[in-house]
Amino acid sequence: MTEEQLRETASQLRQPHGEGAIAIAGFMNKGNARMNEDALRVLSASPGDNILEVGMGNGYFVKDILQADDSIHYTGADFSAEMVLAAEEWNADWIHKGKAVFVHASAESLPLDNELFHKILTVNTLYFWDDREKVLSEFRRVLKPGGRLYIAIRPERRMVHYPFTKYGFRLYSAEDVRDLLAANGFDVEHTHEHREPDYEVNGERIPVENLVVVAVKR
Numbered sequence: 001m002t003e004e005q006l007r008e009t010a011s012q013l014r015q016p017h018g019e020g021a022i023a024i025a026g027f028m029n030k031g032n033a034r035m036n037e038d039a040l041r042v043l044s045a046s047p048g049d050n051i052l053e054v055g056m057g058n059g060y061f062v063k064d065i066l067q068a069d070d071s072i073h074y075t076g077a078d079f080s081a082e083m084v085l086a087a088e089e090w091n092a093d094w095i096h097k098g099k100a101v102f103v104h105a106s107a108e109s110l111p112l113d114n115e116l117f118h119k120i121l122t123v124n125t126l127y128f129w130d131d132r133e134k135v136l137s138e139f140r141r142v143l144k145p146g147g148r149l150y151i152a153i154r155p156e157r158r159m160v161h162y163p164f165t166k167y168g169f170r171l172y173s174a175e176d177v178r179d180l181l182a183a184n185g186f187d188v189e190h191t192h193e194h195r196e197p198d199y200e201v202n203g204e205r206i207p208v209e210n211l212v213v214v215a216v217k218r
Contacts, residue, residue: 001163010167014128016057021082025058032124035210036061038194039123039152042212047071052117052142054078054107055125059087066099075117076102077110107135115144123152126177127159127169136184143217149186151177152212155193161206177213186215 001009011017012024040061045051045068056062056076065074074094078084084104094100105111107122108131120139129135139149156171165171172180178188196208 006164007167010164010169013124013164014168016080016083018082021080022058022086025060025083025086028057028124029060034194034196035152035154036064036123038192038210039121039150039212040064042190042192042214043119043121043150045069045072045119049073049118050116051075052077052110052112052120054110054120054122054139056087056102057083059083059090059102062087062091062094062100066094070099072099074100075112076100077105077107077112078102079104079106108138110138110142112142114141115147116142117147118144119148119150121150121152124154126151126153126172127165129170132180133184136181136186140185140217145217147217148189149181149215149217150212151181151215152210153177155209155211158207158209161204163202174211174213177211181213181215185218187218188213188215190214 012020016024045065047069048071050073051065052075054077056078059076062074066072076087081104084102087102091100103111153172156173159165159171174191181188192212194210198205199208
């Protein structure tokens with residue numbers, strides 16, 4: 001890929017937009033399928049949970065949360081208008097049943113009531129938070145007392161092998177994530193590291209991992 005193509009890929013991964021939005025969403029669903037499976041297993045949606053996902057993309061994995069129990073409610077927020085529309089199409093039945101709702105919003109300013117959610121899940125968004133303190137403040141605001149935050153990313157030691165990450169990505173180690181959360185009103189409970197099948201980048205096989213950090217609102 002040319003540098004211009006890498007830059008455009010990074011821009012689309014940050015905020016899917018325009019004609020490339022649907023294609024990049026499909027790319028993310030495929031490339032991050034195992035990561036989402038691991039994150040949802042750690043999330044362990046339970047009866048009565050009210051769950052917020054920030055950056056749900058086209059909402060392909062929402063069904064895997066809601067199918068766990070009829071009493072679970074889900075809200076998805078994304079700052080890509082195209083992804084919100086796509087998620088509403090994917091999940092029209094869940095919306096009709098009153099189990100899911102989607103909002104167009106930035107993580108820094110969520111149009112949601114205080115202390116509303118038991119759990120917040122966000123997959124592959126941390127790299128793009130411009131004001132990390134503000135985002136985590138919003139997460140604390142909308143979480144119920146004792147609510148949990150689940151952050152899933154690919155760790156820095158693996159992400160440095162992806163050539164597009166030099167354009168607008170802020171990379172993190174597990175320790176970086178734990179320190180960030182501890183400094184912003186969360187107590188880290190668990191750090192889960194998962195190995196995935198290797199991935200080929202420019203003819204080189206790269207080990208792939210994902211990291212899910214679980215923290216409790218302080």
